[in-house]
Amino acid sequence: MNAPETHLIGASVERKEDYRFLTGNGQYTDDIVLPQQTYAVFLRSPYAHAKINTIDTTAAKQSPGVVAIFTGADMAADNVGGLPCGWLIHSTDGKPMNEPPHPVIAHTKVRHVGDQVALVIADSIKAAKDAAELIEVDYDVLPAVVDTAHAADAGQPAVHDEVPDNVCYNWGHGDKAATDAAFAKAAHVTTLDIVNNRLIPNAIEPRAVNASYSAQDDSYTLYVANQNPHVERLLMAAFVLSLPESKLRVIAPDVGGGFGSKIFLYAEDVALTWASKKIRRPVKWTAERSEAFVSDAHGRDHVTKAELALDADGRFLAMRIHTTANMGAYLSTFASSVPTILYATLLAGQYATPAIYAEVKAVFTNTVPVDAYRGAGRPEATYVVERLVETAARELKLDPAEIRRRNFIREFPYATPVGLTYDTGDYETILARSLELADVKGFAARRQESEKNGKLRGLGYSCYIEACGLAPSNIAGALGARAGLFEVGQIRVHPTGSVTVFTGSHSHGQGHETTFAQVVAERLGIALESVEIVHGDTGRIPFGMGTYGSRSIAVGGSAIMKALDKIETKAKKIAAHLLEAAAEDIEFKDGVFRVAGTDRTKAFAEISLAAYVPHNYPLDVLEPGLEESAFYDPTNFTYPSGAYICEIEVDPDTGVCRIQQFTAVDDFGNVINPMIVEGQVHGGLAQGIGQAMLERCVYDNESGQLLSGSYMDYAMPHASDLPDFTVETAKGTPCTHNPLGVKGCGEAGAIGSPPAVINAILDALAPLGVTDLQMPATPHRVWSAIHAAKQAH
Structure with missing residues (x-):
């Protein structure tokens, strides 16, 4: 057995599970052949x-x-x-959804x-x-009927006879009166029509x-x-x-791979x-x-009218949003929650906007059902907010970084007008670091160089916030959830001191077998190789809620920490008996139990052996064995945030856009494994950039046939489409309400990157008079926007 490592949390430990994957020894469902x-x-x-x-x-x-x-x-x-369907939404008239x-x-x-x-x-x-x-x-x-924007129009065919207008629900959130009043006194209003393009998940x-x-x-x-x-x-x-x-x-x-699908x-x-x-x-x-x-649940598919009211100094007064969200032909498991609870509650972003009101109309269409896809509501919200902010900056001739600074939330905890309470954050510091890494000061020179070569260069910003680890169960239940949102961790210490961890979280590429092992090995002072992680089997693990919404380490890891607390408490009592001391005098550090102020010690493996070979054991007060379970139901979401800057070059003759550099600075609170986190951010950025520039699910409006039904017609990003990312995880602001201080990282890249890309393209095209562009920014779309602007002028 290798010597224990005492500083595993925060270390870039290579993934334990990769050996079997790289050598072809993984076992996927299709590998299983039964008699x-x-x-x-x-x-x-x-x-x-x-x-x-x-x-x-x-x-x-x-x-x-x-x-x-x-x-x-x-x-x-x-x-x-x-x-x-696992989430019940009520319409503004109080009626339950169809x-x-x-x-x-x-x-x-x-x-x-x-x-x-x-x-x-x-x-x-x-x-x-x-x-x-x-x-x-x-x-x-x-x-x-397949068109999201017109699915509820009079005369459209009914997808379900019992829902003749195709409306699943009409839902509202926020203070409408206060929002309308703020717009009435605004010095400036920015308005955008936004389509968040439908995506098709494509796990390996x-x-x-x-x-x-x-x-x-x-x-x-x-x-x-x-x-x-x-x-x-x-x-x-x-x-x-x-x-x-x-x-x-x-x-x-x-x-x-899963990504929600x-x-x-x-x-x-x-x-x-x-x-x-x-x-x-x-x-x-x-x-x-x-x-x-045509069978996996699709993602996104929103049509939105978004408005931002500002005063004369560029400070936000209110935001007003009306979104039509496509549910597809049926309600998938969590579909109803995505454009409501997971979307509208994030419309404050990082900004102290006093009043926000959002209306969401969910509609049925003759298309594949739509449900959660990496980020699930938060990418859609961030896209609305960050496109509005950047557009407002351009209209008011303000620097896009400066307009954000003027409106950042600075005091925490902060209760947003859409129902969330952010516990901690430092948005200004994160943005400053992103500006530095992106060398924004040198951008003007790089733009001039591009212009000499007949190209246009733009810079786009996105300051996102995410809500991870959906919680708590009682609040979610009041909002329509038909399931709990806790997680379970079970620690089984074996006689020789090795440990098996049973977790309700599930890994589909995140590296849980390594990250969770780091947490347990450091806490118990044992070797990483002595920790086994078991997940994904209802016959072996207690009831858990799985993995989605960047919840694994924040919720699943916290459940494991609670179980470790119980292990430590019992182990100290065993050690106290063996060392003939009071339990309150026992200290535990780096795998060693010590009587405080003395050199009398017992190693962790000695305690575990005594638990299973109880020859000298306090059987009158303790049961044999060393195994504990714990359930953790968070008191709040965690709130990762970040500042992304995209620099892009556009060929005006062809509409081809090339990302020259992409800078992502994220605050994930405490980080368990920086290397794994960086990989998660890279993957998210690839998906977000794919949505912004390449991917679009298209149906024929007349027949309802899927026109983008294969890789011949649905453009997935290749490595050559992506730049070398500049990624940094800031020291950050630890979460205040979970024992690890962690926040979640898996969806961040997909949330923050689409608006940064589109904002950069529009910055490049601004001198030509292009003011708006829908995703994906394909060469044809960009070229068409350029020529339409030229004709208009």
Whole structure:
């Protein structure tokens, strides 16, 4: 056993899990092959909106290798429920949102291209595909609606008969009267029409499911690429299949990326679990990439009118927002919370804006359901705020850094007008450091050099704030959450002093096996290699809430710290007995228990051995063993923040934009592993820049067909599209309400980068008279904006 390391927190320790990934020894859901394995293929609707008249599976069932074929009628006959939504939003009139049924397999009607129509199970994937092609479906094609902005207009086709106007809810937040009054006295109002483009998540590992049934004890085991196995089990067992949770074990092995798209309970998961009992054999399905484009929940898709009221000195008086948010054809698991609780509550940004009012109309369309995607509401809010601020600076001829300084929040804690209380921050220092690293003072010279070469150069800013670790459960419940938001940590100390940690958090690339081990190893004074992290298996870990919203270290890590507190308390009592001292006189540091003021000590491994070999042990007051669990329900969000500066060069002849440098300075509070944090920021920046410059999900307005249904039409960023980032994690302001002082980092880059990129492009194009540009800023869009401005002048 290696010697313990006593300064692991804050160290750039190489990731423990990387060896198995780099050597091809990871185990993903598709790697799992069970005895008597069968394979599933879903027949999906080619139409965005159609009535199903008949489904003829006669020929398909006779195809070689077919085990079974199921339709929505089969599931209805078994009383299988629809997929539930986990967050209830009320409209401004007090009525609960419209929740039309979300069938696992479409029964009478399909509502988007890719909707499941039949499940084919065979002895091989090829046999299942061949059989699926023999199924004959008689459709009556219906008119479709896909346009977010006009989905609720009079005369549009109804996605659901029970929601004739396609409105899921009309929701308001903030003080409307105070906001309107502030606008009435404003010296200047900045107004923007903003489209936050729909995105398609693209994790390296597609979604996959492998379900098996055991007749021996009437139980199910589900292997699934999912970010929160316990929530998957709860929703499926209790609300869809009506099973005791004890009869369903959900295991999420190695998961190759999630970004929110693997949080949800999907139809495929339910269908295969149900089918495994029907055929008494395991059933596996792995999405093909083109299939994922029409079956994975999409992200963003907001249309917004945004207004910012300012006084004559450029100080913010009020903000007024009206957003139409696309839910897609059905309500996905957490869809309703994204454009409301996770969006409007962040519209204050880093600024002391006295009054804010936001209205959100959520609409149904004949498109793939929309749900949380990296940042989930916070990127949309930040984009609105930072585009408004930069535009206002340009209109008032103020330096974009100066207008931000004039309006920064400086005193903490700070209660925003949209319901959050920021516990700590230092926005001015972070911005100053970003300006320094970006060499803003030298920008004018670089711009002149670009102009000599016939190019335009711009500088764009973005000062974001994020709310991580959604909390607390009682407040979230009052706001509509249908689940708790705590996390669990269980510490099992083995007789020889090694430790197994069971966490309800789940890793899909974040490095938990390293980061959590650093926390435990430093706290207990043991070697990093002596700590094992177990996650992703409802059969092994207590009930936890999974990973999303940058909650893992702030909530999951805090639960682990609470369990370690209990371990230390019991271990001190054991040490006191062995050292013949009072428990209150025992000190614990660097893996050693010491009687205060003496040289009498016991090592951690001696205490753990005594706990399991209790020959000299206070059995009259302590039970044997050394294992403790703790649940942590945060009292507040954590609030990471940062200042991003993008410098971009534009070729006016072609519209091609090249990021010359990108500077990101973040305040994540205390940092456990700087190297892992830097990697998380890099990944977020790549996704945010991808949205700003390349990615856009497009549907045909007439037919509802997905026009960007593959990598031929949906432009994912390549390494060559990205610059060398200048990334720095500031010393920061530690979170005041969790034991580690951490804040969360996983989504920051995707939140702060899109407005910085667009602001930079508009700064470059400002001399030509271009004042606005929607994402993504493709060469064609930029070129078109340039030529439209030239024609206007």
